[in-house]
Amino acid sequence: MSAVISINEVGKRYIMGTQKVYALRTVTLDIEENEYVAIMGPSGSGKSTLMNLIGCLDTPTKGEYLFKGESVGKMNDNQLAEIRNREIGFVFQTFNLLPRYSSLKNVELPLVYSGVPGSERQRRAQEALDHVGLGDRVHHKPNELSGGQRQRVAIARALVTKPSIILADEPTGNLDTKTGYEIMALFAELHRGGNTIILVTHEPDIAEYAHRIIRLRDGRIESDEVNANPRQPEAELAAQ
C-alpha cells in the first residue's frame, strides 16, 4: 500500500492583529489507501485545521504536505480546486447541500466543475444516489428530506467523482442516534468497498468505528493507535 496522504512536520499559524495564533503546531502522519482513520480531539485541539489542510481547503504555513506525492503547499488556488474536485469527497456536519437544488443536482455539482457532460453527469449522480439508498429521492430538495437522507445525499455527492479519500467532519453531529448508526454503517460499507475514509469527530464512541484513531491535543498528535476491535454498526443496528 502507498501513502495517499503524507504530512511531514506541518503547522498552521494565523496572524490576528499583532498576535500569532498556532492552530496546528507540528503534525507528522501518513495515511495509506483504504485506511479508515478517525481524527479525534476536543475543540481547539486543531482537528478542524488539520481537516482543512488534508482537504486542501487551506495550505500549511510550515512543513510539507504531499498528496499522492505532490506538494500541496506549492499549489495555487486553481490546482487546489482541482485536487478537491477529483480527489476529495467532503461530508459536513451541517450537510452543506444547496437548498434550491434537487438531490440529483446537488450530487451532480462536482461533476459540473470537472466538465462532465450533462447526460453522463446525470447517470453517475443517479448511480451514487442508488448507492446510498436514495435512488427514489432524486427530485426532492433538501428541505423535503430528513436529516439522515440529507447526509446520504451529501455522501453521494462526496462519492460521485470516485475520490481518493472521503473526508467526513462530524457526520453524525446533527443526527439522532439511530440515523447516526445508519450513516456509520454506510461508511463501513464504503470502507469495505475500497474507499479511504477520514473521520473527524470529538465523540469517542463515533471514533470507535474507525480502524485507526489519531488523538490531537493543543495542535500536536497525542496518540496514534490502531483500533484492533472497531465497532460494527450493522450489528448494532440489527440489535436495536
Place this chain on the structure above:
Amino acid sequence: MSWLIEQIRSALLALKASPLRSFFTVFTIAIGVFTLIATKTAIQTLDNSINNVISSMGSQVIRVNYLPSVRFSDGDEYRNRKPITLKQANDLQEAFSGSMRVGMSSATWGKSVQYYSRTTQRENRFIGVNHDYFSVLNLDVGEGRVISEEDVLFSRAVVVLGLDVATVLFGEENAVGKDVKIDNRSYRVIGVAKTRGTPMGQSLDKFVMLPITYFVNVLGYTGRARTVDMYVESPSEELIPLAVDEITGAMRGIRNVQPGEDNDFEVETNESVIDQFSGFISNLEMVGLVCGLMALLAAGIGIMNIMLVIVRERTREIGVRKAVGAKNGTILMQFLIEAVIVCQIGALAGVATGIPAGNLAMNMLIEVETAIPVEWVVGSGLICTVIGITFGLWPAWKAARLAPVEALTFD
C-alpha cells in the same frame, strides 16, 4: 456551451429564490431601457411619417412659400412677412417660362359642395390652382380632365373634385359635366382626381380645385393671410441647388428685397425640410438617450448593491461550491452571469413595454405606421450587458476571492 447553459440555469434559479428582490432589480433596469426604447420608437414613427409625406411630393419639387413649412417656434422673425400674391407668382412663372414649370395653389378651408339635394360636410379644402400644379405634383384625374391653361386664362368657373367629394355627391354616377354649387355659385365639374391616400390618418381626397384666377380675382380670396404657394419643378435632381439659387434671386427681385436684407420668403426642397426635421429629431433623441443612460447608470449602481448583498447571503454556498471543486474563475463567471441576466431580463421588459408605449403615444397624436427601432433594441441589449459586467464585476470578484474555509464556516 453546456457549461454556459448550466450557469444560466443556476442564475435563473437564484433569481427565483427571492422573487420580489429580483423583480425590483429587474424593474430599475427596465425603466432605463423603457425610456430609451419608447423615445426612439416615438421618434422613429414621427420620422417615418414625415419622410412619407415629404417624399410623396416628388424629389425634384422645390417649394416657394412665404413661411417655412416646418416651424418649431412662433418666432417674431416671420411676423412681418407678407403673403405671396398671385401677381408675384405670375412674375416668377414668367421669369422661368420655358425652363421650369411653376405650379401654384392658394387655399381656404371648410367648404361644403352641393349637388341638388346632396351636400358634403363643410370639411373640404377649396383650392385655386394653375395648370402646371397638376403636372409638377404628379396629380391626375380618374375621369374628365385637369384644369387647363385656358381655364386659368379666362377664369372659368370649372372644378376638379376630390374623390371623397365626388363619391358623396355622385356615388357611382359620372360627375363630369354636372354643375355643383359652392357658396351659392355654380361650377361645372370637369374632372375627378385620383385618390391621394390617407397619410398621417387624414384623407387627402376632400377638396375642390378651381382655376386660381377665379379663386383670387373673381371670388376675392386675397389679402393678409391668403398666400400663393408655388411648386417649381427642377429639370433634374442634380440641378436642384442651382434652381434654388435662381429662384431665390428671382424672388428677391420680385418681392423687392434690398441687398443685405434677409429673404422674406422660403425656398425649400425635400432635403432642406428633412434636414430641419432631423435637427429637431436628433435633439429629441439626445434627450431620450441621456435620460435613459442616466437611469441605467443608477440601475447599475443598484445592481452592484444587490449583488454585494447576494454574495454575502450566499457565502456558504460559495464555500460549498469551492469545496467540491469550483475554481475562482468559475465563481466569478457565475455571479457575473447572474448580474448580466438580471440586466438582460430588464432590457427585455423595457423593450417589450417601450415599443408599444412609443407607438401608442404617437398614435394618439397622429396615425402612424408601427415602428420598431431595431438598432436601439440591439444597442440596449449591449448596453445592459456592459452594465451587468461593469457593476457585477466587483461583487463577483469578492465572491471569487473568498477563502474556502472562511466561506464554509460563515454564518
